[in-house]
Amino acid sequence: MTDRLPGFNTLAIHAGAAPDAATGARATPIYQTTSFVFDDVDHAASLFGLQAFGNIYSRIGNPTCAVLEERIAALEGGTAALAVASGHAAEFLVFHTLLQPGDEFVAAKQLYGGSINQFNHSYKNFGWNVAWANADDPASFEAAITPKTKAIFVESIANPGGVIVDLQAIAAIAKKHRIPFIVDNTMATPYLIKPFEHGADIIVHSATKFLGGHGNSIGGLIVDGGSFNFAGDDRYPMLSKPRPEYGGMVLGETFGNFGFAIACRVLGLRDLGPALSPFNAFLIINGIETLPLRMQRHSDNALAVAEHLAQHSKISWVSYPGLRSDRYHNLAQQYCPKGAGAVFTFGLKGGYEAGVKLVSNLKLFSHLANIGDTRSLVIHPASTTHRQLTDEQKTQAGAGPEVVRLSIGIEDKEDLIDDLNQALDAA
Amino acid sequence: MMLIELPCPIPYVSRMNHDNYPNDYIRGILQSVKTIALVGASQNPARPSWIVMKYLLERGYDVIPINPGIAGHELLGKKVYGSLAEVPGPIDMVEIFRNSEAAGPITDEALALQPLPKVIWMQLSVRNDEAAARAEAKGIQVVMDRCPKIEFGRLSGEISWQGVNSRMLSAKKPVLSGKGFQKLSLNRPR
Numbered sequence: 001m002t003d004r005l006p007g008f009n010t011l012a013i014h015a016g017a018a019p020d021a022a023t024g025a026r027a028t029p030i031y032q033t034t035s036f037v038f039d040d041v042d043h044a045a046s047l048f049g050l051q052a053f054g055n056i057y058s059r060i061g062n063p064t065c066a067v068l069e070e071r072i073a074a075l076e077g078g079t080a081a082l083a084v085a086s087g088h089a090a091e092f093l094v095f096h097t098l099l100q101p102g103d104e105f106v107a108a109k110q111l112y113g114g115s116i117n118q119f120n121h122s123y124k125n126f127g128w129n130v131a132w133a134n135a136d137d138p139a140s141f142e143a144a145i146t147p148k149t150k151a152i153f154v155e156s157i158a159n160p161g162g163v164i165v166d167l168q169a170i171a172a173i174a175k176k177h178r179i180p181f182i183v184d185n186t187m188a189t190p191y192l193i194k195p196f197e198h199g200a201d202i203i204v205h206s207a208t209k210f211l212g213g214h215g216n217s218i219g220g221l222i223v224d225g226g227s228f229n230f231a232g233d234d235r236y237p238m239l240s241k242p243r244p245e246y247g248g249m250v251l252g253e254t255f256g257n258f259g260f261a262i263a264c265r266v267l268g269l270r271d272l273g274p275a276l277s278p279f280n281a282f283l284i285i286n287g288i289e290t291l292p293l294r295m296q297r298h299s300d301n302a303l304a305v306a307e308h309l310a311q312h313s314k315i316s317w318v319s320y321p322g323l324r325s326d327r328y329h330n331l332a333q334q335y336c337p338k339g340a341g342a343v344f345t346f347g348l349k350g351g352y353e354a355g356v357k358l359v360s361n362l363k364l365f366s367h368l369a370n371i372g373d374t375r376s377l378v379i380h381p382a383s384t385t386h387r388q389l390t391d392e393q394k395t396q397a398g399a400g401p402e403v404v405r406l407s408i409g410i411e412d413k414e415d416l417i418d419d420l421n422q423a424l425d426a427a
Numbered sequence: 428m429m430l431i432e433l434p435c436p437i438p439y440v441s442r443m444n445h446d447n448y449p450n451d452y453i454r455g456i457l458q459s460v461k462t463i464a465l466v467g468a469s470q471n472p473a474r475p476s477w478i479v480m481k482y483l484l485e486r487g488y489d490v491i492p493i494n495p496g497i498a499g500h501e502l503l504g505k506k507v508y509g510s511l512a513e514v515p516g517p518i519d520m521v522e523i524f525r526n527s528e529a530a531g532p533i534t535d536e537a538l539a540l541q542p543l544p545k546v547i548w549m550q551l552s553v554r555n556d557e558a559a560a561r562a563e564a565k566g567i568q569v570v571m572d573r574c575p576k577i578e579f580g581r582l583s584g585e586i587s588w589q590g591v592n593s594r595m596l597s598a599k600k601p602v603l604s605g606k607g608f609q610k611l612s613l614n615r616p617r
Contacts, residue, residue: 006596010596011596014596014597014598015592015596016587016593018584018587018596018597018598018599018600018601019598019599019600019601020600021584021600021601021602021603021608021611022603022608024600036609037607037608038607038609039605039606039607039608039609039610040606040607043607043609046481046482046485047609049472049478050478051472051478051481051482052482052485052609053580053585053586053588053589054585054588054609055588055609061588061589061590063588065590066587066588066589066590067587069590070587070590070591070592070593073590073591073592074592074594078592079591079592080589080590080591080592081590081592082590083590242473246473247472247473248471248473249473250473253475254475254478256551256552256574256577258591258592261590261591262589265589265590
């Protein structure tokens with residue numbers, strides 16, 4: 001009735017984080033403990049049987065991690081979330097919950113290079129087979145669907161090339177074929193794009209990037225949108241079949257619209273083990289408190305730098321959806337009107353050699369393999385993050401030899417432009 | 428979607444909006460009822476009805492299991508009855524763990540009780556608007572398509588330990604309940 005939805009800034013600070021019940025501590029305590037004392041023997045049995053809410057062991061759940069989980073669930077508008085050791089672990093547990101050996105999933109080929117490797121190689125060991133589609137062509141997803149397809153996977157803003165994906169068009173295909181639609185929202189964060197509002201069923205994050213935001217902690221998150229009904233769907237036995245691990249409990253039925261997140265926790269995280277450290281969770285929680293402020297500055301700075309580089313004589317092209325001339329500008333206006341994020345690529349007329357020189361000449365930009373830090377970062381993807389891909393895959397992923405990727409920080413934009421100018425002059 | 432708790436200046440009318448219950452409505456029910464007849468109780472510990480019954484017993488509710496198939500047996504230390512009419516003494520809340528269609532006749536059985544129950548609660552995924560209207564016409568509060576365990580966990584803060592979006596924000600401390608640190612009370616300051 002009068003219960004009102006708080007705004008994004010309020011949620012970024014408060015969601016999941018009431019004062020500590022035992023001590024009144026206002027900042028979220030770091031529960032740096034492996035285990036939790038049971039109230040009594042019956043309570044222990046209830047917890048192990050998933051019959052009561054509570055804490056057992058920090059591989060399965062931890063109160064500090066739980067604050068981070070509820071925080072991201074609230075910011076994304078999901079029903080529940082799960083914090084794990086890295087973005088890769090988040091993807092792994094999502095697919096582990098959805099796929100059986102021999103199953104397939106369709107993924108956009110415009111992805112972070114690490115995800116492309118994970119899908120092409122590691123997942124083959126589990127019998128999970130990727131079919132690649134083109135994020136620019138939603139029909140290519142439908143064409144790749146077979147009776148074995150159990151999931152569709154895209155990035156909302158694809159790394160590294162600033163590709164804005166038409167989420168609604170792909171969501172419509174996923175819905176038509178009753179396939180869960182997974183969106184990696186790392187590059188956008190819910191401040192810029194909220195994929196559940198565009199038809200996503202599951203969201204994954206590398207919290208290492210903009211959510212943590214300070215380049216100090218590896219972490220990953222899975223968010224359950226509560227929108228896909230797994231109960232009674234034989235294609236997803238982890239959710240729809242009685243689980244012998246839990247005395248025959250059917251997770252998708254027992255936990256309703258947050259069953260997917262619970263299944264990722266009690267089958268995936270419990271048995272495969274990529275738990276997030278409570279200390280990392282604490283740092284990521286602190287980062288999220290300023291997410292709205294940082295993302296706006298990141299995006300504003302990135303636009304200023306991209307506009308400058310687009311005019312520079314040594315640069316052949318700039319791929320940033322915030323630019324009016326960019327091929328993704330209309331999609332950016334539709335999906336992320338507040339800004340197109342911090343990460344973009346550009347091409348040097350001098351090719352590979354000029355890229356190497358630029359990277360070494362920069363004084364303020366740090367040369368490293370990460371994005372989403374307060375500091376501005378630079379990398380040459382062809383020789384680093386995307387080096388394991390074939391030349392064709394590199395080009396398809398927007399990481400050709402002349403390409404340099406920037407992750408624009410929240411410094412003064414004039415200083416970033418000056419640094420790029422001096423490095424380009426010397427290159 | 429409800430998130431923050433603001434005072435509700437409008438007195439509750441007899442017909443609820445069953446798509447969106449205010450937190451105060453659910454909390455008021457869970458704080459006021461004591462005796463709960465659980466229709467569709469199961470002996471199988473993997474079934475949601477068994478789990479909910481155990482949880483509510485642990486929170487101090489007097490739960491009376493109803494299941495004609497196991498009438499006369501004991502379930503979680505409580506005697507099972509074959510129907511609502513067989514339960515001796517007044518029932519505050521009838522919790523229906525059957526499908527939406529079956530919820531109709533069960534509601535009518537509940538409406539034949541003397542005294543009437545104060546609340547009819549249909550479990551998550553169970554909804555029968557006609558039955559709800561009949562109950563509300565007699566002044567009974569109705570909740571549909573909700574789980575009392577989830578709602579208790581959400582309003583007390585317990586469910587947050589599982590990374591579930593409780594849709595509650597508070598700068599007040601949750602209140603511990605019972606012994607130990609792993610039970611929270613509905614009586615948290617607002």
